[in-house]
Amino acid sequence: MFFLIFVLVLSSHVVSSSSPITSMEAETLLKWKASFHNTTQTLLSSLWVGSNHCNWVGITCDSTGSVTNITLREYGMSLRGTLDNLNFFYFPNLIWLQLRNNSLYGHIPSHIGNLSKLIFLDLSFNNFSGCIPSEICLLKSLQLISLESNEISGPIPRDIASLSSVSNIGFHGNYLSGPIPSSIGRLHNLSSLDLGWNRLNGSIPKQVGMLRSLYLLDISGNSLINRFYSNIYRKLDLERLFLAYNSLTGHIPQTYCNFTYFQLSNNHLTGPLPENLCHGGQLIRLGVVNNSLTGLIPSSLRDCKSLIRARLEGNQFTGNISDAFGIYPNLVYIGLSHNNFFGQLSPKWGQCPHLTNLLISNNNISGKIPFELANATQLGELDLSSNHLIGEIPKELGALKMMSRLLLSGNRFSGKIPSEIGLLFNLEQLNLASNNLSGPIPDQLGNCLKLFHLNLSMNTLGGGIPSSISDAIALQSLDLSQNSLIGGIPQEFGKLKSLDILNLSHNRLNGSIPKAFNDLHGLRIVNISYNQLEGPIPDLKAFHEASFDALRNNKALCGNATGLRPCVLPSRDNHSHGRGIKVILLTILPIFGSLVLVFILAASFNTCCKKTPTRKSETREESHGDIFTVLGFDGRKLHDNIIEATEDFSSNYQCSGGYGTVYKAALPTGQVVAVKKLHQYEDNMLINNLKAFESEIVALLEIRHRNIVQMYGFCSHPKHSFLVYELVEKGSLRMVLSNIEQAKELDWTKRLNVVKGLANALSYMHHGHSQPIVHRDISSNNVLLASDFEARVSDFGTARVLKPDSSNWTSLAGTYGYIAPELAYTMRVDEKCDVYSFGVVTIEVFMGKHPGDLLSYLSSSTPVPNDQHVLLKDVIDHRLSPPRSRAEKDLVTAIKVAFACLNGNPLLRPTMQQVTQALSRRSLPLTSPFSTIKLGEVLGHVVSNG
Ligand SMILES: *[C@@H]1O[C@H](CO)[C@@H](O)[C@H](O)[C@H]1NC(C)=O
Ligand SMILES: *[C@@H]1O[C@H](CO)[C@@H](O)[C@H](O)[C@H]1NC(C)=O
Ligand SMILES: *[C@@H]1O[C@H](CO)[C@@H](O)[C@H](O)[C@H]1NC(C)=O
Ligand SMILES: *[C@@H]1O[C@H](CO)[C@@H](O)[C@H](O)[C@H]1NC(C)=O
Ligand SMILES: *[C@@H]1O[C@H](CO)[C@@H](O)[C@H](O)[C@H]1NC(C)=O
Secondary structure (H helix, E strand, O other), X not given: OHHHHHHHHHHHHHHHHOOHHHHHHHHHHXXXXXXXXXXXXXXXXXXXXXXXXXXXXXXXXXXXOOEEXXXXXXXXXXXXXXXXXXXXXXXXXXXXXXXXXXXXXXXXXXXXXXXXXXOEEEOOOOEEEEOOOHHHHHOOOOOEEEOOOOEEEEOOOXXXXXXXXXXXXXXXXXXXXXXXOHHHHHOOOOOEEEOOOOEEEEEOOHHHHOOOOOOXXXXXXXXXXXXXXXXXXXXXXOOEEEOOOOEXXXXXXOOOOOOOEEEOOOOEEEEOOOOOOOOOOOOOEEEOOOOEEEEOOOHHHHOOOOOOEEEOOOOEXXXXXXXXOOOOOOOOEEEOOOOEEEEEOOHHHHHOOOOOEEEOOOOEEEEOOOHHHHHOOOOOEEEOOOOEEEEOOOHHHHHOOOOOEEEOOOOEEEEOOOHHHHHOOOOOEEEOOOOEEEEOOOHHHHHOOOOOEEEOOOOEEOOOOOHHHHHOOOOOEEEOOOOOOEEOOOHHHHHOOOOOEEEOOOOEEEEEOOHHHHHOOOOOEEEOOOOEEEEEOOOOHHHHOOOHHHOOOOOEXXXXXXXXXXXXXXXXXXXXXXXXXXXXXXXHHHXXXXXXXXXXXXXXXXXXXXXXXXXXXXXXXXXXXXXXXXXXXXXXXXHHHHHHHOOOOOHHHEOOOOOOEEEEEEOOOOOEEEEEEOOHHHHHHHHHOHHHHHHHHHHHHHOOOOOEOOEEEEEEOOOOOEEEEEOOOOOEHHHHHHOHHHHHHOOHHHHHHHHHHHHHHHHHHHHOOOOOOOOOOOOOOOEEEOOOOOEEEOOOOHHHHHOOOOOOHHHOOOOOOOOOHHHHOOOOXXXXXXXXXXXXXXXXXXXXXXXXXXXHHHHOOOOOHHHHHOEHHHHOOOOOOOOOHHHHHHHHHHHHHHHHHXXXXXXXXXXXXXXXXHHHOOOOOOOOOXXXXXXXXXXXXXXXXX
């Protein structure tokens, strides 16, 4: 009511004081404003103040008072409404319309065709749907049109060529279908054409190749737009082409010649690459992954010094690889895997000083690995698997300190494994399987502290298993099967707490399985068949539940597992004797341990708390709180360093909230860590719960898992208590998903990997310890992503201590939207609450946002009939193009699993161990095409029990 009066007063005022055109403009703007959602109206009321609309924020007029520019983009995501009430008929002088990055929806109105003077139209990053109105072709003055990242469907208007002045077309990230109109070839000023991530099909019209000034676009739509702002009236001289992720077929026209970006990945293109692809010597990025391209590599590529990234994987290119490629001073990434290249690996790759990834697996290359490769010092990934390489693995590779993935399986390498591999301290994956390697397993592999995947199977390695391997404590998967290894299994294997898969089968190992195996609670899959092992199997689920094939053909194994004899009486005696000792130890050790800790803590608290901090200069002196230290830090120093590095917790170093504030601190050692400062409130809680906390902290400090944020230490001090963690580069999953560019980079495969990582972490914490450690607050805020988008769960075990309240903590622990429904009526917090939250986060990962209403739908036992027809493809994140082939199947599996985790009855939810198993199995083929799967089909069996 008040608002209406306001509008009337305003508009009558405007009418009385202005010319007819401008009064209509003002009136239309107000009408538009009135059509918005309340929050937007409130916002606009604060921006559009006064009676002269030419002075309103985001509105510019010419000298006659007529609107020329409407730019409302700085207020990202806040405009919620449609364009229906912005009648463009009343804006005859508008040249610039920019509404980028809001929440506008509905159709693009056809009356947009009235904007005959419009030069710049940017509606990108909204939720517009429907077709592109053909009236858009009436905009004869238009130079830029960006509709990027909306939900626009239908064809590209056939008449697009009547936009005779247009230089930039950006339709990236919509649902456009049909062919690229060949008339685009008549747009002589076109310099950027970005049609990536749509559903276009048909072939690339030849005419596109004739566009002499074509510069075209980029994956990250943003850079296109940004670049354009500064260049709008300048002739662009670059050339780019981005048509990736469509369903384009046919040959690539041979006419392209001077591109910097050339992106056609994931289409169905056939035929050869254009011969003069790098003719102009400007090509920086080449991407043609997963097409069916054939023929030789164009000779222009050999001398293409400008090349930085070249991805040609998954085609049928052929030719001699040593002739086809030259020396590239700038090259960072080259992927040639899954093609038909032959010939030898050239030593010239060693002269690419910036090369980080060299991937040539699954080709027919032969000869030796040239030792000169070691001069490519930045190399982090070398994948030469499944070729016909021979000779020894050059020891020079030990110089490649950045190497994290060395994959040489499926060749004919011979000789010993060079001990220099132990110098690769960044190594995470080493696969030398299926070669003819002989000699011992080098002791030095134990130096690779980041190694989590080691596969030396199917060689003729001899000697014993070096006990030093157990120093590689990150190991999750260890496969030494099908060799000629002798001797016993080292006792030290008990240290490999992260071990998930262990295969020692088909060797000549003897003796009994060390008792220390009983500590490997995370072990999930084991195979020790075809050895000469004897004695009891470890008391682990992985062994009890192993199939006979995984244990068969040993000397005399016994115990509770399929196909094994129970252990005979004498050993059962030993067993129970052992257990007796264990029980005593289990009871005594923790009590003793806690007593010591409590004593230490109490003592130091007393000393600390006596002093009250008064002046800043005293900080140093006082700073001797209780500091647990690990990983070689001196606790006291760590404390001082952190105070210094954060300038006593200055907001300049603050990253983000949560409970507790996170700071980034660069230590003098060069290491950068995350410091979580506990709020005063939590501090008090902490002191009350110190006893509970300290034991958890001690446990947490010891945890090393690839998917769990490493905690380095904890410091309690009267002035400030804080936790010190590994800094995880990309921040929280929530942040990544809410950032449009990062969300796009987080493609389906990476998202599946995030879900698997989260499942691994939870499974490890729930099942890898004698007492399950429950997180209690799994949410997308607590799942952090490392630079490679690997998931790292943070705040494990601390949620309970940081959000406790003895009587009513259920309202405090956990994050709204992720809490299992049973917590509303029980106080029981167990693993199954984490399982539920895992389900929510998984759905969130695939939808790109919190599932919100979908959850309430799940928990209501009567499904809403309409929702039965919702298609899965319409629910998943629209910012990515739909998943394909493998990802498609895995996605369906993961979503089914997630829905099972959301079961209202905690008893019917799977355990995290079952979840990891389900996610690591090969997914079943889909029974119907992905695009036709209904939401109801994937959750059908779950909904029934409420
Ligand atoms: C928006 O504002 C109108 C009038 O002020 C009010 O009647 C309506 O309930 C509001 N809507 C919402 C969703 O707050
Ligand atoms: C329109 O306004 C925006 C924001 O003030 C500005 O960046 C842009 O350059 C303006 N366009 C013209 C043509 O003046
Ligand atoms: C390619 O573009 C660059 C920069 O605009 C220009 O100098 C060069 O002559 C062009 N090459 C060809 C073959 O058109
Ligand atoms: C590798 O680099 C070193 C040092 O830069 C140089 O001395 C050596 O000749 C290079 N080797 C090859 C084969 O290029
Ligand atoms: C043998 O193992 C199974 C599965 O772990 C278990 O259910 C069963 O109780 C065990 N039997 C004995 C005698 O320990």
